Amino acid sequence: MCLAFERLRLPLLALAAVCALLPAQAAKPLACAKPLYLTLDTGHMGVAPLVADVLKRQQVRATFFLASEPTQDGGSSLDEHWAAWWRARAAEGHDFGSHTWHHDAWQADLPDGSFRLRRAAGQQTPQTVTLSAQAYCEALRAPAKRFEQMTGRPMAPIFRAPAGRTSPALLAAAQACGFKHVGWSDAGFLGDELPTARASNAQLLQRSLKRIRSGDILMAHLGIWSRQPAWAPEVLEPLIVGLKAQGFCFAPLREHPDYAAWMQQPLRTATTVSKE
Template identity: 65%
Template sequence: MQRSIVPGLVAAALALAAGSAQAAACDKPLFLTFDTGHMGVAPLVAEVLARQQVKATFFLANEKTLNDGRSLDAQWAPWWKARAAEGHLFGSHTFDHVYWRADRAGGGFDMRPTFGPQADHVVRMDAAAYCAELQRAATRFTEMTGQRMAPLFRAPGGKTSPALLAAAGQCGWHHVPWSPAGFLGDELSSEQFPNASLLQKALRDIRPGDILLAHLGIWSRQDPWAPAVLEPLITGLKQRGHCFATLAEHPTYRDALRATPTRP
């Protein structure tokens, strides 16, 4: 083993151990996850998670930010490094936020990147190209943090097919959707779905074991979700006896993560 990768492996092992200890004392766990976005609420999210002592799982893509940068660029590298040091878990969201559109009859997939040089064009990817796209986010994460990414991914929009999942699985990636009640609504219209109603619905419907989905900034929502809802949601769920863990402790993923805890 090369000396340069030891710190990342040690950090990953410590994070898994800490998650195990937390889960052992928790019989109503929830799994809070964040996909990247315009990053406008990222500092607030980090403050709330630290204040509430909540560990989350982040799925990383290189998305456009409010200052016309990118969520994985040099400006945000210290932010990701700090979250990694805090013991959160990280997975891929595809580097260019690539949507699955269709399986191709001759093999491969029609995909539509949201960002990057082929943004908003339908491109063909074979299994190897899709695996490489997932790995790009993992490689950038290691460059920013010195740690390795978990072998987890979330397809943009949650859009997949059995063939796409099989292709990702062949190169070691495990897909993470979200629970129906775990869709927290931060990408919905704030006129039709105001923050107060989203909070009320989440507190009413979320059940133990649910995977919750939010973002680090959504362009389309006029009244941002995170400042109004995130901390009241966490405190309200805690009052109902829930606790929070990363996906390293989720029964669907923990065995796979312990067998192969990080992406090279």
């Protein structure tokens, strides 16, 4: 660009002044016309360090949904072993929401206003539990309280119901205590939960590159026990690179038009939370 100005025979001092401004102008980020919103739910955490490396290398800000899930090292995704990992992600500018403490997936609304849920994470034996609306609210708040203990930062007032299963009554109970639900787009289901025999990593990558459209919310996990070879990072980085080549960019949910205003509100965590 400076050569172009030189061809106009600008005076030397004027040319120097114009060129001196160019780095600052080039550093100003351009608005993205094709945003995507990558979200990652907790899992066995075995691929979490590799996922973090990919996000940092590709300069992608994502949104994580946290539950206390069993990990490959015999602990929990929210135990002290992982506290430093979550602090680092918070410092990098990602967003964070609740995924319930025990990974409780809705099954039915009950006549007394409570909910029947399937409690299972990873290789745990599933249990059927019943929670009142208040108890479900506490199950949403528990990851938020733990996240703030680990990072010193508040969690955003958003949640993802395990398996994406909700009802109008469940959504109303969650919103009454400050949480708005975040699902995912049809094309945003990245397939890491599918059996490998049904869909290879190469097939999942090609399907996502063909189907994903601007504005989609994408969903994957920090490790699925049954998936071999693991989806991340084998698919994650090629997917990000391929989508960027198509003109897409990545943003955290705080920049999504459906969530931006909601996420500016502070999360209410005054109620005592039970982890039982």
